Amino acid sequence: KIELQHGAHRTGKRTDADMQTWRTYGLGQFIHWGAYSLLGGKYNGEYYNGAAEWIRVWNKVPNAVYDNLYKQFNPQQYNPTQWAAMAKQMGVKYLTFTTKHHDGFCLWPSKTTSYTIAGTPYKKDIIKPLVEAYTKAGIDVYLYFSVMDWSHPDWRYDLKTREDTIAFDRFKKFTKDQLTELLTLYPETKGLWFDGTWDNSWKKSGAFTDSLEQYLKALRPGLIIGSRLRADDLGNRHNDANGLLMGDYEQGWERKIPKTYADVHGNDWDCVMTIPENGWGYQEKWLGHWKTSNELIEMLAQCVSLGGNLVVNFGPKGDGSFRPEEMTAAKDIGAWMKINSNAIYNCEYAGWEKQDWGYYTKRTGENKYYMIVFNVPVSGSLKVQPPRNWTVTKATLLGDATKNISLEKIDYGGSFIHLPKGFSTGKPFVIELETQKATGTGNEQKAKT
Numbered sequence: 530k531i532e533l534q535h536g537a538h539r540t541g542k543r544t545d546a547d548m549q550t551w552r553t554y555g556l557g558q559f560i561h562w563g564a565y566s567l568l569g570g571k572y573n574g575e576y577y578n579g580a581a582e583w584i585r586v587w588n589k590v591p592n593a594v595y596d597n598l599y600k601q602f603n604p605q606q607y608n609p610t611q612w613a614a615m616a617k618q619m620g621v622k623y624l625t626f627t628t629k630h631h632d633g634f635c636l637w638p639s640k641t642t643s644y645t646i647a648g649t650p651y652k653k654d655i656i657k658p659l660v661e662a663y664t665k666a667g668i669d670v671y672l673y674f675s676v677m678d679w680s681h682p683d684w685r686y687d688l689k690t691r692e693d694t695i696a697f698d699r700f701k702k703f704t705k706d707q708l709t710e711l712l713t714l715y716p717e718t719k720g721l722w723f724d725g726t727w728d729n730s731w732k733k734s735g736a737f738t739d740s741l742e743q744y745l746k747a748l749r750p751g752l753i754i755g756s757r758l759r760a761d762d763l764g765n766r767h768n769d770a771n772g773l774l775m776g777d778y779e780q781g782w783e784r785k786i787p788k789t790y791a792d793v794h795g796n797d798w799d800c801v802m803t804i805p806e807n808g809w810g811y812q813e814k815w816l817g818h819w820k821t822s823n824e825l826i827e828m829l830a831q832c833v834s835l836g837g838n839l840v841v842n843f844g845p846k847g848d849g850s851f852r853p854e855e856m857t858a859a860k861d862i863g864a865w866m867k868i869n870s871n872a873i874y875n876c877e878y879a880g881w882e883k884q885d886w887g888y889y890t891k892r893t894g895e896n897k898y899y900m901i902v903f904n905v906p907v908s909g910s911l912k913v914q915p916p917r918n919w920t921v922t923k924a925t926l927l928g929d930a931t932k933n934i935s936l937e938k939i940d941y942g943g944s945f946i947h948l949p950k951g952f953s954t955g956k957p958f959v960i961e962l963e964t965q966k967a968t969g970t971g972n973e974q975k976a977k978t
């Protein structure tokens with residue numbers, strides 16, 4: 530064990546009510562919106578082949594051009610109530626929204642810089658009405674904040690000279706002041722999703738990251754902060770030198786999903802996911818494959834079955850409207866959740882032997898299990914192999930309890946669920962299982978009598 534001043538201060542999961550609520554969400558929405566949304570990954574008729582919100586680093590876009598884009602930001606159609614209604618229909622339980630991305634443009638009227646929404650033709654605070662609309666819709670709000678800030682003269686990638694350190698100390702104060710504004714202006718905020726903390730300057734600021742986290746949690750008790758904020762005494766991020774997670778949940782599963790429960794190392798975690806292959810801000814021309822609704826639903830099932838949350842990203846256009854593919858994804862996922870959300874909300878890792886037909890989830894605190902089925906075998910029978918001494922007592926198809934599926938116990942333990950001939954819903958479906966622990970195998974009885 531390595532002695533650390535600024536390593537993890539907690540082992541194991543947070544067990545308080547706020548974190549228990551976070552664990553029940555299952556499905557979240559990410560929204561990336563900012564100056565980059567005005568370009569949509571395109572400049573002078575040419576498309577940037579990287580992530581659209583990173584277009585400022587493309588040598589074809591002069592910094593002066595990019596850094597003045599905000600003077601055209603004027604989303605008159607912006608309607609956070611409509612955004613919240615779309616999210617509600619989709620079935621998301623929490624939102625993560627970009628207050629400031631790497632470019633430094635603040636979507637709230639910050640007093641720490643002139644590079645804010647107040648300096649745009651739109652003028653008004655974007656975040657306040659958004660927080661209010663989502664909170665009113667019963668969706669918790671979390672704020673994304675990029676530490677790295679390309680617009681700030683005191684930002685440093687590394688601390689090589691005394692001058693760097695003096696400048697970066699000013700930058701740390703600026704960062705703390707911005708975060709204080711966010712938590713003070715939007716007290717409903719349940720948590721902060723940090724980004725832009727991979728550079729050496731931040732890795733060398735372990736003590737500051739530790740005191741900053743403690744300051745923010747004192748300002749807003751219960752605040753939930755993931756593993757991308759902190760660095761330990763030796764510059765380790767996410768896990769400290771002793772392999773312990775620094776943060777309330779692992780944020781590293783960005784655009785990828787753990788293969789097995791072992792990969793999760795007993796941590797809470799979220800998987801933030803783009804609908805296209807890459808790119809978070811509005812991209813006029815989506816490069817490569819973008820995920821179908823069924824692919825997104827399968828990712829949702831995978832995440833919840835391994836104890837995490839899936840956070841699907843949306844990148845509205847500069848005018849505040851969503852593209853058709855994103856509206857379709859929200860509608861399809863919402864339609865599926867309407868029937869099957871019992872297998873997602875308040876659910877956790879089941880610990881049963883995974884079968885080829887799909888994924889198990891378990892309702893927290895109950896002996897209720899869910900089979901989320903994507904692949905019906907040619908036999909039409911789904912094998913269920915609970916741990917020894919557990920038996921399945923009832924199987925119900927969600928959304929259509931009348932469809933008679935039959936449950937056959939297998940004498941060496943486990944069951945088969947037989948689907949009616951020619952059964953097909955054309956989309957993933959859920960079977961709810963009621964289970965009970967067998968009182969005894971019967972042998973004890975014999976021995977006693």
Ligand SMILES: COc1ccc([C@H]2[C@H](O)[C@H](O)[C@H](C)N2C)cc1
Pocket residue numbers: 561580582583724725783801809
């Ligand atoms: C260096 O590779 C990166 C760095 C940052 C990102 C940013 C994206 O812009 C988006 O905000 C995502 C959540 N974040 C990790 C993505 C890839």
